[in-house]
Amino acid sequence: MSDIKLEKFCSTNRSMGERPPDYPNGWIPVLESQDLKPNQTKPVSAFGYELVVFRGPSGAVHVIDAFCPHLGAHLGIAAKVGKGRCGNDCITCPFHGWQFRASDGQCTLIPNLNDNEINTINAKLTVWRCIERNDVIYVWHHYDGADPHWEPDIISQIEDKQWQCVARTEYSIDCHIQEIEENWTDMAHFPAVHVPLFYPYDQLSWWQDLLQRSISFNIRTNWTTVNEPEPYNAMASIDALTTVFGYDTWAMNFQFKQVGPATLVISYESPLAGGVSGALIQYVNPVAPNKLRFILRNYCSQGFRSRIFAKVLNYFELFMIERDMIIWNNKRFIKTARYTKLDRPIVKFRRWYSQFYADKNYNVLDW
Ligand code: FES
Ligand SMILES: [Fe+2]
Known part of the structure; x- marks a missing residue:
């Protein structure tokens, strides 16, 4: 079927009536593995959030909230991924160079501030639970913030x-x-x-x-x-x-x-x-x-x-x-x-x- 026919049959201004909650709880597929190389970031939208998916030098995938807690730069655009001060996967904001640890989102480096000053600021990114399975990256979404109690089956x-x-x-x-x-x-x-x-x-x-x-x-x-x-x-x-x-x-x-x-x-x-x-x-x-x-x-x-x-x-x-x-x-x-x-x-x-x-x-x- 051509796109023209599909457009013809798509009504965009209809009333949606009463319906179930928009976003179910569970593992939501957000990106295909093939689209994320090591040290690469990808912005994704999912269940009403703007997220950033990135793959560290270790090969592991991480998912965080998109916006830097400092002044709101988007971490999916021009951010740098690499090994941070602690030798683990980190992401560095392109705007003022703040560096965040991938595992827990903690800010570990702010240019021209010492460790005490960084600790006082205690900036942190929200880290989302994710799993890479069957060539797809899933993010755990739960309305009440509950932990995952199941995983998608391995094929x-x-x-x-x-x-x-x-x-x-x-x-x-x-x-x-x-x-x-x-x-x-x-x-x-x-x-x-x-x-x-x-x-x-x-x-x-x-x-x-x-x-x-x-x-x-x-x-x-x-x-x-x-x-x-x-x-x-x-x-x-x-x-x-x-x-x-x-x-x-x-x-x-x-x-x-x-x-x-x-x-x-x-x-x-x-x-x-x-x-x-x-x-x-x-x-x-x-x-x-x-x-x-x-x-x-x-x-x-x-x-x-x-x-x-x-x-x-x-x-x-x-x-x-x-x-x-x-x-x-x-x-x-x-x-x-x-x-x-x-x-x-x-x-x-x-x-x-x-x-x-x-x-x-x-x-x-x-x-
Ligand atoms: S907005 Fe990210 S470091 Fe300033
Ligand atoms: Fe059908």
Whole structure:
């Protein structure tokens, strides 16, 4: 789909109505590892904050508040990263040269002041907990400042480099983060949004109309349950079947794993082309109210056939996501949704997802 079409279907001035808190608690993906070299800084916006992510000479990643406590310079722009006085990772403000220790944010050096004077000033940066996992840098966000009680799962094929990232796509989407995360449990939308070859807004030519009636994607879903030992994970198994002229042709099983509030791992294994495996991973950063940064990374096993397979899959994935985006960019939450029996998985998911909201009194199903 072209950008023009997406713009056409994006309403930016709609009222958002009542909705859940804008930023869930948990590990929020803010940057891809490939975008941060040693001694480099990157400004990022996440859950309403301006942050700076930097990689020290040790290779470790650190995340701090963006603005220097002295006179407010932005530490993501022209700041210097290196080994500080104590020999550990430090960041030096570009404005007056104050130096801060990465581990706790303490100011350890102010040019032309002695240690006593520096200690008296006791300047400190806010340091955010972060973790680098599966090629992505996450920051822990918790409304009440609580410590992390879980971590995103390690995907060994990514960490061990058995899988390679063959495609990555980024979108800016205007909706609440939960709209995206719950989409895969919304069974009733699959036949309307994802099964037809062409979407209803398309003006079909005769041959498109013929194709539309000949080919369809049937999606059967088995949404299981929250994985009890790991309550921050939710799982589903989805079978996608392509039908041509009424005949079933290509069946593919996808394992969906929601990891916390902002990561969805869709993994597959197929005997086609000698056996290929991989995963499509969706990362969502709620940058500001109703503003999301959505990144899709597509991994596959080594080999030419696997790459081709993954690229084709990526094409169809984007095709489907852009259909969802037309809905996401224009919808709003309804305070009292009219659920039917078909919506049971989405109701279950909403209950599960409410664990990521700080306000425990928030009635997640009373929208
Ligand atoms: S503003 Fe950062 S050292 Fe002055
Ligand atoms: Fe969808």
